[in-house]
Amino acid sequence: MNEQAEAAKKSTLRMIPYGLYVLATKSGDEIGAGAINWVTQTSFAPPLVAMGVKKDSGLYDTLKKSGQFGLSFLESGQKDLAFGFFKPTTVEGQSINGQAYETHETGSPIISAAPAWVEGKVVGEFDMGDHSCVIGEVTNAGTKREAGILTLEECGVKYGG
Amino acid sequence: MNEQAEAAKKSTLRMIPYGLYVLATKSGDEIGAGAINWVTQTSFAPPLVAMGVKKDSGLYDTLKKSGQFGLSFLESGQKDLAFGFFKPTTVEGQSINGQAYETHETGSPIISAAPAWVEGKVVGEFDMGDHSCVIGEVTNAGTKREAGILTLEECGVKYGG
Numbered sequence: 112m113n114e115q116a117e118a119a120k121k122s123t124l125r126m127i128p129y130g131l132y133v134l135a136t137k138s139g140d141e142i143g144a145g146a147i148n149w150v151t152q153t154s155f156a157p158p159l160v161a162m163g164v165k166k167d168s169g170l171y172d173t174l175k176k177s178g179q180f181g182l183s184f185l186e187s188g189q190k191d192l193a194f195g196f197f198k199p200t201t202v203e204g205q206s207i208n209g210q211a212y213e214t215h216e217t218g219s220p221i222i223s224a225a226p227a228w229v230e231g232k233v234v235g236e237f238d239m240g241d242h243s244c245v246i247g248e249v250t251n252a253g254t255k256r257e258a259g260i261l262t263l264e265e266c267g268v269k270y271g272g
Numbered sequence: 273m274n275e276q277a278e279a280a281k282k283s284t285l286r287m288i289p290y291g292l293y294v295l296a297t298k299s300g301d302e303i304g305a306g307a308i309n310w311v312t313q314t315s316f317a318p319p320l321v322a323m324g325v326k327k328d329s330g331l332y333d334t335l336k337k338s339g340q341f342g343l344s345f346l347e348s349g350q351k352d353l354a355f356g357f358f359k360p361t362t363v364e365g366q367s368i369n370g371q372a373y374e375t376h377e378t379g380s381p382i383i384s385a386a387p388a389w390v391e392g393k394v395v396g397e398f399d400m401g402d403h404s405c406v407i408g409e410v411t412n413a414g415t416k417r418e419a420g421i422l423t424l425e426e427c428g429v430k431y432g433g
Contacts, residue, residue: 120390120410122388123414124313126420155401155402161398229285237397242314252273252284271313
């Protein structure tokens with residue numbers, strides 16, 4: 112791509128709107144968790160989601176081992192919570208990066224403060240580039256309250272381009 | 273999933289924010305085009321996008337044959353344009369579904385009224401379920417003007433859950 116196309120690629124891809132989520136997984140005693148924004152549904156039946164996950168992350172390693180995922184949907188106002196998950200994962204008792212978590216059917220950590228969540232199994236991935244496109248099948252979900260999602264825009268952050 | 277989890281799955285997946293795009297492709301004389309919203313970036317290098325494409329659509333068939341794609345990003349206010357692409361593709365001269373189009377490097381139709389676009393090649397897909405998760409590598413892009421993206425929310429439509 113020439114310089115002009117590179118610049119257009121960057122600004123155009125940054126037009127895609129994103130929410131913020133905590134993706135978490137558990138394999139044995141190992142917990143991986145991180146904030147992600149590259150998420151889209153890709154099928155109704157079965158219900159599939161595609162998630163861009165950084166390859167050189169503990170989260171990705173643990174996800175590969177566990178084959179299970181929990182995706183906590185964050186709520187408008189939970190910017191600080193989200194930013195805590197841009198840091199390396201630290202687990203203390205029943206909390207990850209200072210946030211209490213719970214588990215449901217898959218054993219994947221769900222952030223208790225999140226208004227809604229889905230969990231399920233990893234059914235595939237498209238592994239090319241700096242992030243892998245991990246495909247998860249949703250097998251369980253819960254809603255604690257109706258909420259507007261925390262967006263990347265609300266956080267004043269750009270991750271894309 | 274029990275009834276409660278099904279309902280939570282639906283409402284939670286509907287929290288994901290989406291923009292609206294016209295995905296188009298050309299194989300020989302055959303043009304496929306349609307409005308899609310299931311789009312996310314999944315890698316910086318190479319720049320990849322994941323796009324959920326309905327399996328039983330002419331767009332999907334043509335995309336499989338061509339291996340190339342054009343993704344026109346729609347702008348706030350272009351709801352009618354978007355809705356025109358929920359209908360079957362009709363090509364008349366240099367227009368698709370009544371919208372003038374142009375081509376750049378890949379030959380994939382780009383809606384001329386769109387403020388920005390990317391195009392490239394299909395590098396893979398995860399084909400499971402009613403939509404396929406098609407992975408495209410962006411090889412070229414253009415911006416005509418800065419614009420806020422048309423969102424599914426602005427259109428008063430839900431597609432997900």
